[in-house]
Amino acid sequence: MTEDGGRRGAGPAAGGGRRSAEATRAAILRAARDRFAADGYDRATIRAIAADARIDPSMVMRYYGSKENLFATAAEFDLRLPDLSGVPADRLGRELVSYFFTRWEGDATLPALLRTASTNPSGAERVRAIFTTQLGVAVGRVVADPTEAPRRAGLVASQLLGVALTRYVLRLPPMVDISPADLITWLAPTIHRYLTDPDPASH
Amino acid sequence: MTEDGGRRGAGPAAGGGRRSAEATRAAILRAARDRFAADGYDRATIRAIAADARIDPSMVMRYYGSKENLFATAAEFDLRLPDLSGVPADRLGRELVSYFFTRWEGDATLPALLRTASTNPSGAERVRAIFTTQLGVAVGRVVADPTEAPRRAGLVASQLLGVALTRYVLRLPPMVDISPADLITWLAPTIHRYLTDPDPASH
Incomplete structure (x- = not known):
């Protein structure tokens, strides 16, 4: 958990109350990436990820359905490779x-x-x-x-x-x-x- | 678990009765390497390793003290690198x-x-x-x-x-x-x- 991740949205945002669905999803993904990085897939729990994102675990399941699906989405990243076709x-x-x-x-x-x-x-x-x-x-x-x-x-x-x-x-x-x-x-x-x-x- | 690992020493060897201490240690290490390979460190349990080696989990602890120590010993391997000093x-x-x-x-x-x-x-x-x-x-x-x-x-x-x-x-x-x-x-x-x-x- 990053310092920022731990503080972001403390209090009022718990439960996602004041966050848009998009901001909540983004917070979950950030927390998931940090947790999977620190603990590996097996040890990273939905509970810990939810705590990092300051929301209820049930919200994580509502948005992502399962831990496997959450991982797949968190890892669905773009390498953002440059176009090399113009390079000598x-x-x-x-x-x-x-x-x-x-x-x-x-x-x-x-x-x-x-x-x-x-x-x-x-x-x-x-x-x-x-x-x-x-x-x-x-x-x-x-x-x-x-x-x-x-x-x-x-x-x-x-x-x-x-x-x-x-x-x-x-x-x-x-x-x-x-x-x-x-x-x-x-x-x-x-x-x-x-x-x-x-x-x-x-x- | 390999076919061989599963059958080796079934029955009488359970508990290490007829095996020498050296053979028991070797059987535990073989089983540990297979389990760590298949399941990874976190999911590989002493119980499963003991079952693969057909001995009681308490014997694994007696010989190796802890899962971490068992892993360290199982991974204490020799790369057996060739001496390259005579190679052009x-x-x-x-x-x-x-x-x-x-x-x-x-x-x-x-x-x-x-x-x-x-x-x-x-x-x-x-x-x-x-x-x-x-x-x-x-x-x-x-x-x-x-x-x-x-x-x-x-x-x-x-x-x-x-x-x-x-x-x-x-x-x-x-x-x-x-x-x-x-x-x-x-x-x-x-x-x-x-x-x-x-x-x-x-x-």
Whole structure:
């Protein structure tokens, strides 16, 4: 629970009285994302999420129906990948890696999703859908042969999610201590190669 | 629970009667690794692990003291990394990646450890220790400047654990479908570069 989350709407808003339905839904989603991030899917309870959002647990169920559905909605996020189609080929790796750090550094959503996906089948399905569709589409726009897009997106995901895992979830000291600028320099050629090198399977 | 695990020592062995202490400990560890892999740390219970090992839960506690201690011991594994110091520099990447697949393809230990480490602080600490010491030492033997070994080992871990995450835990379809031979061809130059490229931070 964030400081802000704990104080927001205390008192009069309890029970959703003065909040619009939209504001209530947003407060629930914020609280759910924080809780799933901190506790993982299994330990995060509807009761705790409702307490964080300062509303009654029955309201959470009224708006979202079930914990699984709440998670699916909380994790229904947009990677907001940039359109890379105008980027010169030799800048693709650096552009995608830089974007990754701009987006995820200091945002707990991706670690939360990885934690949940590691131990929960619907969390894993959610991550598969997000990366297959969004990253697959972004990569498909820039690779020479679109039929190779899924495999190239998979390889890109293996490195970027590996960074997310080691830096934000497992917190391996050398991966935590390295600056984003140095990490970008290390990772850009890797991502570039996954996007542009000939596929060994096509030979 | 494996078929074998379920049948091994049924009946007379229940309670550990005819088993040596060593065989009992080994049976508990096997059952614990299977359970932690299947259910994750939080949901895996001492009771279920004891049932899988066909012994009384009190024996598990007698041998291991606590669930956390049992997990720490079950995860106290040896990566059994090869000594790379005799490998020619231009083969290092391929050698390490090939080894990785020989070791982990079909072995559920690493996914189990990643699942547990993603949601449990002592699991994360265990992974940090394993990768810092074992991978750090192996990498330290082959890099030009040993002071750079931790960072290079961290980068190698970010890619190899990213493959473990996307292939064995999240099961992203393109990462599941790709053959080990193709994956090795894709990953070897990445690992090679992390081991041998000049560190941008040292410039």
